[in-house]
Amino acid sequence: MESNLLGISFAGLSLENPTILASGILGYTAESLKRVAKGGAGAVVTKSIGASPRAGYPNPTVVQAEAGLLNAMGLPNPGIDVYSEEIKYAKTVLRVPLFVSVFGYSADEYASVASKAVEAGADAVELNVSCPHVKQTGAEIGQSPKFLSEVVEKTKAAVNKPLIVKLSPNVADITVLAQAAIEAGADALTAVNTLKAMAIDTETMMPILSNVKGGLSGPAIKPVALRCVFDIAEQFEVPIIGCGGITDWRDAVEFFLAGASAVEIGTAVADDDEVFRTICRGIETYLRKKHYGSVKEIVGLAHRK
Numbered sequence: 001m002e003s004n005l006l007g008i009s010f011a012g013l014s015l016e017n018p019t020i021l022a023s024g025i026l027g028y029t030a031e032s033l034k035r036v037a038k039g040g041a042g043a044v045v046t047k048s049i050g051a052s053p054r055a056g057y058p059n060p061t062v063v064q065a066e067a068g069l070l071n072a073m074g075l076p077n078p079g080i081d082v083y084s085e086e087i088k089y090a091k092t093v094l095r096v097p098l099f100v101s102v103f104g105y106s107a108d109e110y111a112s113v114a115s116k117a118v119e120a121g122a123d124a125v126e127l128n129v130s131c132p133h134v135k136q137t138g139a140e141i142g143q144s145p146k147f148l149s150e151v152v153e154k155t156k157a158a159v160n161k162p163l164i165v166k167l168s169p170n171v172a173d174i175t176v177l178a179q180a181a182i183e184a185g186a187d188a189l190t191a192v193n194t195l196k197a198m199a200i201d202t203e204t205m206m207p208i209l210s211n212v213k214g215g216l217s218g219p220a221i222k223p224v225a226l227r228c229v230f231d232i233a234e235q236f237e238v239p240i241i242g243c244g245g246i247t248d249w250r251d252a253v254e255f256f257l258a259g260a261s262a263v264e265i266g267t268a269v270a271d272d273d274e275v276f277r278t279i280c281r282g283i284e285t286y287l288r289k290k291h292y293g294s295v296k297e298i299v300g301l302a303h304r305k
């Protein structure tokens with residue numbers, strides 16, 4: 001791989017390429033993160049970690065949907081005190097930046113978990129203010145500019161590493177939340193988390209997920225995610241990670257053209273560890289064919305008037 005075509009500097013971090021493992025996919029153990037990094041990811045994001053252990057929801061927690069996956073895992077995680085050991089170990093086996101995804105039930109809790117994650121070795125923190133189906137955290141915070149500002153401000157003051165805020169698509173105008181996050185000190189934004197959705201079993205005549213509603217990911221949401229990135233990039237200079245249904249190089253290029261500097265890949269990794277490498281090769285071929293010297297040169301080109 002020629003790193004000069006694909007290498008980026010993102011919120012002060014050097015990435016060998018702009019493809020990143022999205023949070024929630026294969027994301028707890030250092031060994032699984034290492035496997036993804038070997039598949040060519042430029043950085044990896046952990047599953048979201050909170051202040052204390054949480055079991056998550058009972059099964060079924062995942063359902064195959066028409067063009068994607070519907071999940072309501074319910075933030076299962078071991079808690080930051082236990083997970084800090086895994087972060088420390090991950091830092092010894094990973095050769096790419098490690099982003100730790102963090103959630104909380106208050107601004108102070110977000111800040112405290114983020115600070116412990118950084119202390120353990122996180123290269124960046126991704127704030128999950130967008131889980132669509134867990135009460136009193138996630139989207140309940142990320143849908144309110146006031147709560148969001150408070151969480152971002154407190155967390156920013158508690159960490160000395162890049163702070164990335166992952167936004168929800170389940171809002172009327174994502175730019176209002178983007179603005180709140182930026183003004184409160186976010187170094188970058190990830191757009192977007194899953195789209196609130198559900199499925200019903202026609203035999204039992206009941207919702208399939210134990211939690212009734214969940215989050216839709218995968219190709220079904222790509223056009224929505226792309227629109228969110230475009231809307232944010234139209235108004236703000238902030239670095240953006242595009243996320244939502246990216247499966248091949250063409251999807252990734254669409255997100256760059258919309259204004260993303262990097263892309264997160266989640267659902268597509270479930271089928272193929274090597275998806276990062278395959279997508280990177282496709283982006284390189286595209287850049288050469290179009291006579292561009294770097295992926296940076298095509299970021300935001302779809303906004304030309």
Ligand code: RRO
Binds near residue numbers: 024048073128130194
């Ligand atoms: O754990 C989950 O159920 C979950 C989370 Br934290 C999230 O941010 N997005 C999602 O679709 N599921």
